[in-house]
Amino acid sequence: MSYNSPKDNREFIERLKASGDLVTVNQEVDWDLEMGAIVRRVCEGQLSAPYFKKITDYPEFEAFGAPMATYRRLAIAMGLDAATPIPEIANTYVQRTKEKPIDPVIIEASEAPCKANILTGDDANLLHLPGPMVHDGDGGRYLATWHFVVSKDPDTQAINWGMYRMMVFDEKTMVGPVLPFSDMGKMFYGKYVPRNEPMPFAAVLSADPISSLAACAPSPIPEDQLAGMLRGEPVELVKCETCDLYVPAHSEIIIEGEVIPNVMIEEAPFGEYTGYRTSPREKRTVYRVKTITYRNDPIMMVSNMGVPTDEGQLLRSFSLGLEMHKLLESQGIPITGVYMLPESTHHLVVVGVKPAYTGIASQIANLIFGSKLSPWFHMVVVVDEKTDIYSKDEVIHALSTKCHPVRGIHKYDNQVGTPLNPYASPAERRMSQGAKVLFDCLFPLDWPASDLPLKVAFSTNYPQHIQEKVLSNWENYGYGQ
Structure with missing residues (x-):
């Protein structure tokens, strides 16, 4: 059953228009x-x-910026109405990812739009692509700002789609960080580097929006199958020209080559999703390019990481939060929802729960801090089921009034982090070391009911018939709907 998601960016652009x-x-x-x-x-x-429509020095190309930097655009990408509320978008994602995985289908190169133009040898020149200088002060031009890299485990044949930044170094070389705890990092440093073997890669620039969403998601489901589940139909893939990797056939641009072991080139700085420039210029992983293929009249996607909110923060917050939802639900925790605030640069997650027993907030924190998701956030706020986790006003109110400044705050030191955490010291960044904190905003269960503070609000302090009367007369009072 198709969910009517755009098949490519051209259809996506028309729907946004x-x-x-x-x-x-x-x-x-x-x-x-x-x-x-x-x-x-x-x-x-x-x-x-x-x-x-027009880019200086590149008359053959167009560009499309901030493709999914709002929930409206995310809803359209998922085949929903633009005005769909965030909880409904989240519930739709969860429900679709509970269905049976949908394998991709392989199509012939002659049928794949991304194969319309094939550049090899000296013609496969990165400078022939309109890689932008994204921020003043960046270490170079970042051709891949909204993309994903396809790689494969040489032993298990498991496929990974992941977003790893790539700076153009010269006509044939890109360079960027590949963190050891990332899925591609585990393949590269765990398998290829010890064998001193180059790792084939394919950088997919400007894929269809659902494939890009799948590449952001830290899901245990293979990304090509996850994209099919989110679309409700198989993703069409096509084989690369130079290696045994497959890429979405309706992408705009494909860059093929090898990741070189035991060779490093300086990369960065770069403005990142945290809203800061935290990466010093250091030697990082090298990508050597063999072939470039692209559609006729190609459209380059351009994202720009910085202060909230851009698609890097929004989509990572969205998918991380929902993977936490599924993790906690699988452990029988009576959660009512999970929401990671994009405005927090996906560093703060709010969990709603029915406080069924003492210590439930600590159990929640221990579960998600111990998961593979944990490097990407460090603050957990646990609230009760009466708090709207999607309302920043209600979350701030709960944090300010229900979290005890001593008993309610639990610190976790010597945890895994990322080199991009602005709060971390230079030494902690080099070691990918971080810290975590839990804010327990649940009133203790042993408090007598008569001692529980009562929330004063329109929804809680007036009889139902009074609420209904006021709402039905709201316009008569002189207010809009």
Whole structure:
């Protein structure tokens, strides 16, 4: 059963145009900072996605910025109405990912739009692609800002799609960090580097929106199957030109090559999803390019990481939170919801729960801090089932009034972190070391009912018939709906 998600970015662009979520920019824009500045301002203002028709020095290309930096655009990508509320989007994701995995289908190269143009040898030149200078002060041009890298375990043949930043070094070389705890890092450092073997890769630039969403999700389901589940139909893949990897056939641009073991080149700095530039210029992993394929009239996707909210924060928050939801639910925890605030740069997660027993907040924290998701966040706020986890006002109120400053705050030292955490010391960043904290916003179960503070609000302090009377007369009072 198809969920009517856009098959490619061209269809996605048309739907955004129809919903009023796209601005077509006909004026020529420069790849050197101007395009990045426009996309950054769009993200910070939560504005419509910019579709750039003319790029300086690159007449063959167009560009599409901030593709999924709002929940409206995420809803459209999932085949839903743009105005779908966040809880409904989340519930839709959870329900779809509970269905049977959907294997991809392989199509012939002659049928794959991404094979319309094939560049090899000297023609496979990264500088022929409009990689933007995203932020002033970046270490170089970052060609891959909204993309994913396809890699394969040489022993198990397991496939990984993951987003790993890549800076252009020269015509044939990209460089970027591959963290050892990431899925691709485990393959590369655990299998290829000890054997001194290059690892084939395919960088997928501007895939369809659902494949990009699947690549962001820390799901145990293989990403090509997960994309099918989210679409409700198989994703069409096509074999690469130079290796035994398969990529979404309706992508705009594919870069094929090898990740080179035991060779490092300096990369960074780069403005990151945390809203800071925390990565020093250091030697990092090297990608050597063999072949570039692309569609006719290719469209380059441009994301711009920085202060909230952009798609890196929104989609990672969305998928991380829902994977936590499934983890806690699988352990029988009576949760009522999980929401990771994008505005926190996916560092803060709010868990709603029915406080059925003492210590449930600590159990929740221990479960998710001990999961593979834990490097990407460090704050957990546990609230009761009466708190709307999607309302920042209610979460702040609960945190400020129900969390005891001593008994309610639990610190966890010497935990796994990432080199991008702004709060971490330089030594902690180098070691990917972090710290965690739990804010327990549940009133203790042993308090007598007569001693429980009573919340004062329209929904709790007035009889139902009074609430209904007031609501039914709201416009008569002179207020809008």
